[in-house]
Amino acid sequence: xxxxxxxxxxxxxxxxxxxxxxxxxxxxxxxxxxxxxxxxxxxxxxxxxxxxxxxxxxxxxxxxxxxxxxxxxxxxxxxxxxxx
Numbered sequence: 001x002x003x004x005x006x007x008x009x010x011x012x013x014x015x016x017x018x019x020x021x022x023x024x025x026x027x028x029x030x031x032x033x034x035x036x037x038x039x040x041x042x043x044x045x046x047x048x049x050x051x052x053x054x055x056x057x058x059x060x061x062x063x064x065x066x067x068x069x070x071x072x073x074x075x076x077x078x079x080x081x082x083x084x
Contacts, residue, residue, distance in 0.1 A: 009026075012027070027076065
């Protein structure tokens with residue numbers, strides 16, 4: 001998937017995302033795939049029914065898993081704003 005293909009909208013990102021490159025927006029359907037792929041970086045907000053980034057990647061492995069999660073998201077709700 002090219003970076004241009006990602007349609008997550010930074011203006012719709014959930015406020016519980018930590019600051020940084022990756023975020024989850026309001027298109028999230030709470031499938032929890034991202035938190036299964038990258039559990040060190042994504043968590044489920046059970047009260048509100050969505051996933052979010054609770055820790056930005058700190059290692060190359062975490063970065064790769066965040067990319068995999070973003071590319072695997074069925075509704076393209078994970079974004080990469082390009083900043084680290």
